[in-house]
Amino acid sequence: MKKSNKLILSLSAVMILAAFTQITTVDALKIGDKAPQTTLEIEDTSGRSLTLAGVAGDNGLLVMFTCNTCPWVAKWEDRYNGLAALAGTNSIGMIALNPNERIRDRGESMEDMKRRAQKQNYSFPYALDENHKLADAFGATRTPEIFLFDSNMKLVYHGAIDDNADDANTVEATYAEDAIRQLVAGTGVSQQETKSLGCTIKRTE
Amino acid sequence: MKTFLVFVLILISGISTPGDKILVNATADQIVEKIAEFKNEKPVLVNFWATWCAPCIEEFPYLMKLNKEYEGQFKLIFVSGDFEEAREEAIAFLKKQGVDFETYFKVGKDNEFITTISNEWTGALPFTIVYNKKGDVSAAWEGKAEFETFESELLNVINED
Numbered sequence: 005m006k007k008s009n010k011l012i013l014s015l016s017a018v019m020i021l022a023a024f025t026q027i028t029t030v031d032a033l034k035i036g037d038k039a040p041q042t043t044l045e046i047e048d049t050s051g052r053s054l055t056l057a058g059v060a061g062d063n064g065l066l067v068m069f070t071c072n073t074c075p076w077v078a079k080w081e082d083r084y085n086g087l088a089a090l091a092g093t094n095s096i097g098m099i100a101l102n103p104n105e106r107i108r109d110r111g112e113s114m115e116d117m118k119r120r121a122q123k124q125n126y127s128f129p130y131a132l133d134e135n136h137k138l139a140d141a142f143g144a145t146r147t148p149e150i151f152l153f154d155s156n157m158k159l160v161y162h163g164a165i166d167d168n169a170d171d172a173n174t175v176e177a178t179y180a181e182d183a184i185r186q187l188v189a190g191t192g193v194s195q196q197e198t199k200s201l202g203c204t205i206k207r208t209e
Numbered sequence: 210m211k212t213f214l215v216f217v218l219i220l221i222s223g224i225s226t227p228g229d230k231i232l233v234n235a236t237a238d239q240i241v242e243k244i245a246e247f248k249n250e251k252p253v254l255v256n257f258w259a260t261w262c263a264p265c266i267e268e269f270p271y272l273m274k275l276n277k278e279y280e281g282q283f284k285l286i287f288v289s290g291d292f293e294e295a296r297e298e299a300i301a302f303l304k305k306q307g308v309d310f311e312t313y314f315k316v317g318k319d320n321e322f323i324t325t326i327s328n329e330w331t332g333a334l335p336f337t338i339v340y341n342k343k344g345d346v347s348a349a350w351e352g353k354a355e356f357e358t359f360e361s362e363l364l365n366v367i368n369e370d
Contacts (some may be wrong), residue, residue, distance in 0.1 A: 030333070039324070077259040133339060146333035150305075163330075167318050170292055176318075199323040201290045204264060204333040204352045 022103040025075030030141030032162065035196045039157040041063060046101070047120045048129040049118040054099065056138075056163040059129065060157065061186055068100045069133075069144045073111040074121045074203035077148050079169040080126055087165065087180055090148035096152075098128045103139035104147075106206035113187045117208075136207050145203030152183050152193075160187055232289065232300050235313035237325035239271055240288060243313075246343035252283040252366035253309035254359075257315075257326075257336040259290045260298045264353030265335040271356040275363060279361040282367050290334055 026043040033040070042057040056065060066087070069076050084100070091098040104112040114132050119129045133139055142151055161183035166175045183193045235243070240255070247253050256272055260267035276285045289299045289312065296314065301311060315322060323332050328338045329349040338349040338364050347369075348362045 075292075145331040147332075164319065165322060169319075198320045199330070199332045200319040201259075201332045201334060202321070203262065204335070 006044060013027040032145070033125070033151065033159050035159055035162065037159045039067075039151075039153045039159070041138055042157065044137060046131040046133065047114070048099075048131040049114070049126075052127070052129070054129055054131055056099065057157075059093070059097040059099045060153070061097040063095040063155050064097075064160075065153045065157065066091045066096055066098040066184070067138075067142070067153070068098070069103055069139055069142070069147050069149045069205065070100045070130075071102050071104045071112055071147045071203065071206075073104070073107065074117050076146075076169055076200075076202045080148050080165050082172055082184045083165055085125065085127045087184075088126075090181055090184055091128075094184055095188070096184060098102040099125070100128060100130045101138055102130065103136035103144065104206040105109055105134070105136050105208045112206070120161075122127040132147065137206060139205050139207070146200075146204055148202060150180050152180065154187055160193045164200035167200075169200065228312065231303050231308055232312055232314050234295065234316045235288070236316075237322040240313060241244045241284070241325065242288060245344065246341060247284045247340075251281075252342055252347070252363070252369075253286060253340040253362060254283055255286040255288060255326075255338045255340075257290055257330075257334055259287045259334055260295050261291070262334045266302075266353075268335060268359075269302075270308055271354075273308070274356070275359055279363060279367060283363055285310075288301050288314065288315055290307050290315045299330060334342055339363065339366055339367050 039056055043055050045053050045055055048054055056067065059065060068084070088098045102112060102117055117130055117132060148162060150161070150165060150166060151159060154160050161180065164178060165180045167177040167179065168175045178193060179198050182195070186193045224252075244253050244255060254272070258269060260266070272285060287303075287308070290292070291299045291314070319332060323330050325348070327338055327349055329346075331336070331351065333351040335353060336349070336351050338356065339347045341347045347366045
């Protein structure tokens with residue numbers, strides 16, 4: 005084979021490889037968007053078959069993407085039950101979803117989820133998001149990540165739990181709590197979107 | 210023997226970069242300023258990572274390899290998003306990877322930090338952003354990339370007129 009042909013072939017291979025390894029971005033739901041896939045059946049750690057529509061309360065729904073293996077989840081986890089209690093007393097349903105399909109065999113299986121829910125005394129359903137269908141529909145990128153919907157299942161808050169993963173005692177901005185209180189008070193959510201560091205959702209290729 | 214030991218100690222202290230020099234606290238504004246220093250000089254690749262982030266650890270050597278292969282042709286900036294308690298672990302990792310240049314340790318609240326750095330970044334790690342010589346963003350992505358992707362994105366900006 006001529007040197008020039010070899011070069012063309014090599015360049016083509018690099019270009020094809022580059023095209024296939026190009027990372028796609030996920031479009032997240034926007035404020036005001038309706039909750040997607042609300043009738044999709046998902047199984048939680050107690051073996052129940054649930055849907056987002058079924059979990060939603062009269063005043064709305066709080067969806068949290070989380071997992072078992074992320075240090076950021078471990079840091080924020082001491083606030084999960086408090087958030088569920090606040091949501092519950094305000095007639096907002098809450099569900100946690102585990103979308104980490106790629107590493108189900110490395111700490112993210114249903115059995116691992118059951119152990120996690122039991123150990124941490126989760127007071128809300130923790131369901132497996134098979135093939136990250138819901139994470140894809142929501143455009144979720146990381147764990148933990150929160151989506152709050154109103155009674156019409158329209159998105160009113162998206163982002164972090166609060167502004168300090170490291171220490172619950174030194175939190176200055178309780179984003180998710182504020183959003184719940186403002187949603188129920190009907191005053192409109194003042195900070196509708198926030199960002200926080202977290203672990204990438206481990207999607208299958 | 211004693212002289213030899215003294216010699217070895219001097220040699221080790223000479224080649225070992227202190228941890229506070231390779232991992233320096235930086236706010237988002239300081240990172241942005243650092244990136245701007247290379248405007249009209251060379252492309253910049255910024256990689257946000259953390260010791261607890263498996264994909265970050267996996268791709269880190271790719272960047273170190275590219276930094277050697279394309280030495281002087283672009284500026285590589287690492288920013289750790291680790292918790293304070295993992296600072297020493299981060300320094301140990303950097304040294305193990307052969308980092309002997311200044312890298313940064315995120316300071317400040319997540320929301321403000323992420324928003325200041327890029328609208329393309331939701332907060333998931335790793336996050337990589339590539340700037341061309343003019344200082345414009347050429348590519349940005351969350352999640353692990355392969356060596357070929359980094360190289361391809363770098364060559365895009367290195368070869369840009």
